[in-house]
Amino acid sequence: xxxxxxxxxxxxxxxxxxxxxxxxxxxxxxxxxxxxxxxxxxxxxxxxxxxxxxxxxxxxxxxxxxxxxxxxxxxxxxxxxxxxxxxxxxxxxxxxxxxxxxxxxxxxxxxxxxxxxxxxxxxxxxxxxxxxxxxxxxxxxxxxxxxxxxxxxxxxxxxxxxxxxxxxxxxxxxxxxxxxxxxxxxxxxxxxxxxxxxxxxxxxxxxxxxxxxxxxxxxxxxxxxxxxxxxxxxxxxxxxxxxxxxxxxxxxxxxxxxxxxxxxxxxxxxxxxxxxxxxxxxxxxxxxxxxxxxxxxxxxxxxxxxxxxxxxxxxxxxxxxxxxxxxxxxxxxxxxxxxxxxxxxxxxxxxxxxxxxxxxxxxxxxxxxxxxxxxxxxxxxxxxxxxxxxxxxxxxxxxxxxxxxxxxxxxxxxxxxxxxxxxxxxxxxxxxxxxxxxxxxxxxxxxxxxxxxxxxxxxxxxxxxxxxxxxxxxxxxxxxxxxxxxxxxxxxxxxxxxxxxxxxxxxxxxxxxxxxxxxxxxxxxxxxxxxxxxxxxxxxxxxxxxxxxxxxxxxxxxxxxxxxxxxxxxxxxxxxxxxxxxxxxxxxxxxxxxxxxxxxxxxxxxxxxxxxxxxxxxxxxxxxxxxxxxxxxxxxxxxxxxxxxxxxxxxxxxxxxxxxxxxxxxxxxxxxxxxxxxxxxxxxxxxxxxxxxxxxxxxxxxxxxxxxxxxxxxxxxxxxxxxxxxxxxxxxxxxxxxxxxxxxxxxxxxxxxx
Ligand SMILES: Nc1ncnc2c1ncn2[C@@H]1O[C@H](COP(=O)(O)OP(=O)(O)OP(=O)(O)O)[C@@H](O)[C@H]1O
Ligand SMILES: [Mg+2]
Numbered sequence: 001x002x003x004x005x006x007x008x009x010x011x012x013x014x015x016x017x018x019x020x021x022x023x024x025x026x027x028x029x030x031x032x033x034x035x036x037x038x039x040x041x042x043x044x045x046x047x048x049x050x051x052x053x054x055x056x057x058x059x060x061x062x063x064x065x066x067x068x069x070x071x072x073x074x075x076x077x078x079x080x081x082x083x084x085x086x087x088x089x090x091x092x093x094x095x096x097x098x099x100x101x102x103x104x105x106x107x108x109x110x111x112x113x114x115x116x117x118x119x120x121x122x123x124x125x126x127x128x129x130x131x132x133x134x135x136x137x138x139x140x141x142x143x144x145x146x147x148x149x150x151x152x153x154x155x156x157x158x159x160x161x162x163x164x165x166x167x168x169x170x171x172x173x174x175x176x177x178x179x180x181x182x183x184x185x186x187x188x189x190x191x192x193x194x195x196x197x198x199x200x201x202x203x204x205x206x207x208x209x210x211x212x213x214x215x216x217x218x219x220x221x222x223x224x225x226x227x228x229x230x231x232x233x234x235x236x237x238x239x240x241x242x243x244x245x246x247x248x249x250x251x252x253x254x255x256x257x258x259x260x261x262x263x264x265x266x267x268x269x270x271x272x273x274x275x276x277x278x279x280x281x282x283x284x285x286x287x288x289x290x291x292x293x294x295x296x297x298x299x300x301x302x303x304x305x306x307x308x309x310x311x312x313x314x315x316x317x318x319x320x321x322x323x324x325x326x327x328x329x330x331x332x333x334x335x336x337x338x339x340x341x342x343x344x345x346x347x348x349x350x351x352x353x354x355x356x357x358x359x360x361x362x363x364x365x366x367x368x369x370x371x372x373x374x375x376x377x378x379x380x381x382x383x384x385x386x387x388x389x390x391x392x393x394x395x396x397x398x399x400x401x402x403x404x405x406x407x408x409x410x411x412x413x414x415x416x417x418x419x420x421x422x423x424x425x426x427x428x429x430x431x432x433x434x435x436x437x438x439x440x441x442x443x444x445x446x447x448x449x450x451x452x453x454x455x456x457x458x459x460x461x462x463x464x465x466x467x468x469x470x471x472x473x474x475x476x477x478x479x480x481x482x483x484x485x486x487x488x489x490x491x492x493x494x495x496x497x498x499x500x501x502x503x504x505x506x507x508x509x510x511x512x513x514x515x516x517x518x519x520x521x522x523x524x525x526x527x528x529x530x531x532x533x534x535x536x537x538x539x540x541x542x543x544x545x546x547x548x549x550x551x552x553x554x555x556x557x558x559x560x561x562x563x564x565x566x567x568x569x570x571x572x573x574x575x576x577x578x579x580x581x582x583x584x585x586x587x588x589x590x591x592x593x594x595x596x597x598x599x600x601x602x603x604x605x606x607x608x609x610x611x612x613x614x615x616x617x618x619x620x621x622x623x624x625x626x627x628x629x630x631x632x633x634x635x636x637x638x639x640x641x642x643x644x645x646x647x648x649x650x651x652x653x654x655x656x657x658x659x660x661x662x663x664x665x666x667x668x669x670x671x672x673x674x675x676x677x678x679x680x681x682x683x684x685x686x687x688x689x690x691x692x693x694x695x696x697x698x699x700x701x702x703x704x705x706x707x708x709x710x711x712x713x714x715x716x717x718x719x720x721x722x723x724x725x726x727x728x729x730x731x732x733x734x735x736x737x738x739x740x741x742x743x744x745x746x747x748x749x750x751x752x753x754x
Contacts, residue, residue: 016186017057019179020050023170027058027146030168031066031115036144038168040136042157043148045172046228047299048206051148052119052288054172058146059115068115073124073149074259074344075292079490080130087116100138108140121149126486128154129370132163154368155413174203187212193219200225201235206286206297210235213285217242229299236286236303246611250277251284251296255304256319258348259293267326268319270640271613318640320349321556328549346548350555367418367479372407379417380407384463387470388503389528395437396422396463403429406462410479418476419466423487426460437462438525439532443499446523446536456496459487463501471502473511492544498537499523505533512537516547592653592683592719593698594633595705596624596660597642599676608673617641620675623663631656642677642705644698650683650722657681657713658752664711665753680705681715681750683722703738704747713750720748 023043030037043051059068069090076086080100088098091106107114116139118124124131132154136145147153157167175183180203184194189212197215200223201207207228214221214235223234240248253268254260260281265274278294281287286297296304309316327345372380377400384396399422400407406424409417426434426444435441443460452458461484466476488495502508505519516537523534539547598604598620604613624643628635631652633645647653657679668674682704684697700716708714720730729751735744 016183017053018183018186019175020054020057020172023054023172024058026168026170027054028062030144031058031062031113036141039139039143039145039166040157041144041146041168041170042153043146043170043172044150044152047150048204048228048232048297049172049174050205051150051172053205055117055119055146055148059117062115066113066115067110068117070117071119072290073118073120073122073127074295075290076124077489078124078126079486080127080134081490083127083135100135104138104140107143111142114140114143115146116143117146117148119148121147122151124149126482129156129368132157132160133370137162156368175205175208176203179203180208183208184212189215197221200231202228202231204228204231206299207231207235209285210239210300214239214242232299233303236300237307239285240304246277246614247280247284249614250274250281252304252308252315253319254281254294254296255301255308256316256349257323258345259290259295261293264293264323264326267322270322314638315640317556318638322640324349324552324556328553346545346552349552367410367412367476369408369410369479369483372404372409372420374404376407376409376417376420377404379467380409380420383417383420383465383467387465387467388463389530391528392463392530392532395439395527396465398433399437399462402433408480408483410466410476410483417467419464419474419480421464421480421484422462423484424460424462425457438527439501439523439534442523442525442534446499446520446534447497452496455494457491457494458497458499459491459495461498461500471504472507488539488544493542495543496539498539500535500537501525501532502535503530503532505535508535514551516551590648590650590683590685590722592647592650592681592722593636593701594645594647594653594657595639595642595678595680595702596620597639597678597680597705597708599678599710604673612673616673616675619667620664620677623667623675624660627656627659627663631659644702650681650719651726651728653681653683654713654715654719654723654726654728654750657750661711661713661752676710678705678708678710679713680708681713681719683716683718700738700741700745703740704745707736707738707747713752715748715750717746717748 027041030041043054045051055070059070062068069087071083071086071090076082081098084098084100084103085095088095088103088106091103093102093106118131139145152171153167153169157163158169174180177198180198180201181191181194183205184197185191187209189197193215197208197211201211202225210232211221211223218238218241221238223231223238225231240251243251250265250269254265257264257268260268260278262274262278265278265281266272269277281294282289286300288295288297305316308319324346327349380400381393381397384393387393388396403422403424406422406429407420408423410419412418426440426447433440434444440460440462447458464477464480464484465471466474466480469477471477488498500517509519512535516539517535518538520534520536523536525532525534537547540550542549598617604616608616621638621643624645625635627633628643628645631647632649633647633653633656636644636646638644645656647656660677660679664675664677668676680701680703682697682701684700704714704716714733715730720728730748731751733747733749735746737744
């Protein structure tokens with residue numbers, strides 16, 4: 001959501017501003033002049049060059065009667081509705097009133113100069129056309145729009161007739177040496193240090209800022225020079241080295257998510273209070289304070305996240321899973337002021353290249369996607385005629401003639417149509433044509449046989465084709481798909497299904513199946529001798545957000561329902577990851593799985609504080625790992641609150657579990673803080689073809705562990721049977737019903753004392 005500039009002034013004050021006199025003069029001159037010299041200013045330059053700072057500086061000293069509205073595109077749903085709702089909220093309008101004419105009318109109510117700023121515009125690619133063609137042209141004369149983003153403006157801002165002279169472009173470059181030096185001095189850097197820093201930072205403000213901060217703890221800081229991203233990476237590492245370990249740990253955890261709020265931080269660190277650490281994060285030089293939480297600068301965030309993933313992959317995965325759980329929980333939804341925040345947070349967790357490419361396609365920004373106009377008809381017909389079978393091309397032409405409003409086109413910067421697509425809700429189009437067209441009539445038939453619930457909506461994506469490459473993946477088509485995603489967003493939370501068609505199912509299946517599309521052979525149609533297959537995307541009961549959650553969940557190996565305890569999450573995660581345990585199997589193919597879980601680690605953290613609780617966890621790790629080594633166990637993964645391990649023999653696993661409990665008991669005798677650990681054991685056969693079955697065995701082991709009392713070892717019946725006659729003492733605990741398992745499971749307590 002947006003804030004008034006006053007909210008941000010304190011942030012500016014934190015870091016004083018230098019240089020940029022020419023740019024400031026142009027912006028301030030425009031803001032203050034009675035007649036606007038241009039209606040849009042577009043500031044651009046790489047990340048960390050100082051765009052946001054310039055915006056703040058330009059607004060910070062203007063006359064009080066000027067009304068400034070500061071909006072950060074990262075925080076706004078990329079739809080017209082999302083932008084208008086955000087803008088309406090800053091204008092104190094009721095949400096139901098935030099349609100375009102009302103918002104414009106409200107803006108025009110005073111003759112006062114209004115400055116509307118849209119920062120981080122690079123995340124708003126989907127909205128560029130609408131802003132340029134629809135929104136800015138209807139704004140009152142008194143409104144100056146300032147856009148700041150990493151990419152240069154789409155040339156259409158410069159070339160569209162009517163825009164000439166109304167658009168002012170400002171490209172930001174590095175600070176000149178004199179200004180860099182002043183900036184460094186103001187941050188307490190000595191002259192000789194400043195000279196050294198500028199040799200590698202070369203006037204790049206974010207690098208200067210990070211270097212100044214790193215110098216505070218490491219006066220001898222040495223960084224080799226190179227391109228800005230490389231320098232920033234080195235600086236990030238150097239800076240983190242100088243931080244207290246608990247802050248470094250929080251930065252690492254925060255690097256796995258798009259933004260952190262206090263509840264998210266608590267979830268990431270598995271602690272019950274995180275106020276102090278949150279405040280510490282906020283004051284770091286690469287952290288942006290937004291109204292939706294703290295955002296790490298992305299160069300820093302990517303560097304830290306990559307480093308964590310390489311160094312401690314388990315922790316990296318644990319953080320992402322914890323984030324996922326926090327984002328899908330009710331409390332997160334209550335905190336996020338709109339659904340878009342949740343969607344964007346979930347999207348950020350997606351690492352799968354196929355899925356990422358579908359949402360953030362490369363090369364798509366070379367095209368502008370906009371609603372087709374009459375003049376585009378010839379190009380659309382031509383593409384349809386040359387890229388599809390004749391009969392299919394004829395149907396596309398009929399759709400164009402009857403419903404041109406359902407078509408959008410991707411255009412190159414010189415205005416040529418490179419691709420088109422047609423999408424509609426069946427209820428909005430001519431029923432005659434719907435039944436004439438063999439594909440749409442097959443889709444209707446499928447809908448009739450498989451009706452949706454009342455209120456659910458469906459989209460027919462009738463065709464998408466690009467010049468020369470047809471339906472095959474291409475950058476122009478990627479641009480179209482991105483635009484199609486915008487339509488999904490607009491129909492959320494009611495969108496339930498999308499029907500579409502492909503001729504070359506073979507090429508498309510690997511791309512779209514991971515996204516949830518399923519081929520519907522019964523709904524295919526033959527046109528001009530070519531089979532056009534139908535693919536159906538069922539978003540599920542929770543519409544687009546549920547679909548996204550399940551995509552992310554599948555990738556992280558967590559199920560989307562009912563994740564209550566961390567052990568639950570781990571059990572499901574393990575299920576999804578299916579570690580290859582065959583090397584640890586006995587000659588009979590059996591593997592015994594052991595889970596440990598430190599009692600009440602959250603409560604512990606609350607009581608002892610983070611550092612102390614971490615220390616306890618480290619002691620737990622050491623004791624468990626020592627025992628594993630002594631009993632030929634293999635650590636499979638750290639679960640955040642415990643360890644999962646496997647053994648080729650059930651008796652070895654039992655011996656190991658007993659050794660662990662004894663070692664903890666011994667430790668506790670002398671320790672200030674006892675460590676009380678649950679241990680659960682199960683056995684199964686990790687046959688490759690039966691990966692699912694084995695996943696279940698692992699999940700059961702985790703559930704048995706959760707069932708154990710602190711200080712107790714619980715084993716499944718199968719473990720007791722495998723170890724029968726080997727001198728272990730078991731106490732039958734009877735049958736227990738464990739979550740996710742239909743049949744009750746007989747459990748045995750393993751005696752280890754005495
Ligand atoms: N003119 C300046 N004087 C002093 N400090 C500056 C100046 N410009 C930028 N900085 C510092 O550099 C850092 C990066 O600047 P800023 O956040 O404005 O970059 P940006 O271009 O908006 O980057 P992004 O594309 O990542 O949003 C800020 O933390 C700020 O402290
Ligand atoms: Mg910025």
